[in-house]
Amino acid sequence: MRKILFTGGGSAGHVVPNIALIERLLANGDTDVCYIGTNGIEKGIVAQWKIPYYAIDCPKLVRGGGFKGLRQNVRIPFSFLRAYKQAKKGLLSFQPDAVFSKGGYVSLPVVYAAKKLKIPCFAHESDLSPGLANRLSARACEKIFTSFPETAKRFRRGVYSGAPIKQSIFSFSKTAARQRLGIDETKKVLLVFGGGSGSKIINDALRNNLKDFTSKYVVLHVCGKGNLVDSNVKNYRQFEFVTDMGSLYACADVVVARAGAGTVFETLALKKPTLFIPLEGQTRGDQWENAQYFASKGLCKILPQSTIEKFPQAIEETFLDETLTQRLQETSFPPANDFILREIRRAIDK
Template sequence: MKKIVLTGGGTAGHVTPNIALLPALQAAGYEIAYVGSYEGIEKKLIADFNIPYTGISTGKFRRYLDPKNFSDPFRVMKGFVEARNYLKNYQPDVVFSKGGFVSVPVVRAAASLHIPCIIHESDMTPGLANKLCIPVAEKVCCNFPETMKNIPADKAVLTGSPIRAELAQGSRLAGLNMCGFTANKPVIMVIGGSLGAANVNKAVRDALPKLLEDFQVVHLCGKDKIDNLLLNTPGYKQFEYIKAELKDIFAMADVVISRAGANAICELL
């Protein structure tokens, strides 16, 4: 049986495209394993799919001064050793990376073992983690044509973003009931990713009195970003993050406001 290792994490946006690939990979006969951080969001999300999960040490790559910039490189080096030992033992045929800082030691370890790596870049321009992985990748899957000019021509492939099929199979009525909304007023969905987007959150909340004149608003504001002062506002519903019911929110929404990192939504709609 062919084996594939998926990696990526730090935010849900670095995990959910991997989850979207699972049915096709399973149908193609792949044995699937996941490598992520010890306790990151990727571990929680993958737990729902009975995929073997291995945690490694990780460190964040920062472009600003921070005391952790002195300690995190050692965590990354430890993660590289852990990933290399795991991959050497598991012997996958390929590694697929969705990016995020957790993916760097995995991809670099795979390359050191001559295991082919495919990575995916969601944004217009590659993030720092993917920039560190592109030199050793076989192929780089891109969401946008504009991204391809930033990737070596022999590696760049325009693929779009993997989308979970069930996200197109939601129930508008279920979404309305979950939010306590009425069916006779359009709905704006606001999403900034699993960690939220501070500028988006502030802009929407500042404009809320005007928005609620003509719309109902469901706001996926990110972990620990609930505004308690707005909890009982009629026509406004906040969630930190939604998993299984996300398809119903999509089905209910008439307009979507999202930041660039949540671009998979725009492709779906």
């Protein structure tokens, strides 16, 4: 039986695509899998799959942060060496045939240790502009799969594959999902969420206009852990956290979300008209680039965070944009799961 070790973490975007591949492998039953990550968000996400998990203490580069950030960055070489040794121990214990990295700072020591042990490594880059971890680990990888065709050209071993997407988001029909949640099929449904931990800006923009929205739509709101509010407003459903978005996506006529690559490709694959509000100021600008790429092709809409006061107007325009809906119906963004796994199997078996 083949063995594949997965790594990636720091945010849900570096974990969920791995889960898309892991759930396919477990369903097939022909591959043993395990995971190396930190004790952070990835550990909780992976836990539900009940696979072996090796936690390592991995340093993260601090961008900015003044003297405190500088002091932490100075310690990185020593912390990285410790993480490298921990990763090597996990690799020797599991003895995988291949390593698959989804990026994030935790992936670097794992990929470097695997390269030293002569274990073939593969990685996936979700964003239009490659992240730091994948740029640094590229030379140690057999192939770097990419969600965007243009991104593949930035790696010597880049291969355009599309994005890994969990099959479970395709599990519900609109009718079945609405029956499950008790929503009238004749109603328009607005789905709003702001990433794994929620978004205060999006939450506030929605709730400040809730009376207007709920007079026209059923609103499904994933607000993030600790962000629930007391509310008995008709046509408003709030959820603190949802592990599987399939039923909510199926209900929705329009989606409002951040523009992490995972969300972008999920909404495109599901052909959902979406208004993206890219995260600003806390990232390298990847969310804006991801959304702008598809907005330029007429496949989504963007509301800059700096103009959040136009939130109600932007949602209304998204509902009314029949051209957007038509373009989405004419495009196809199939999950890359099978392609990526086939390429890894081919490398293992040759």
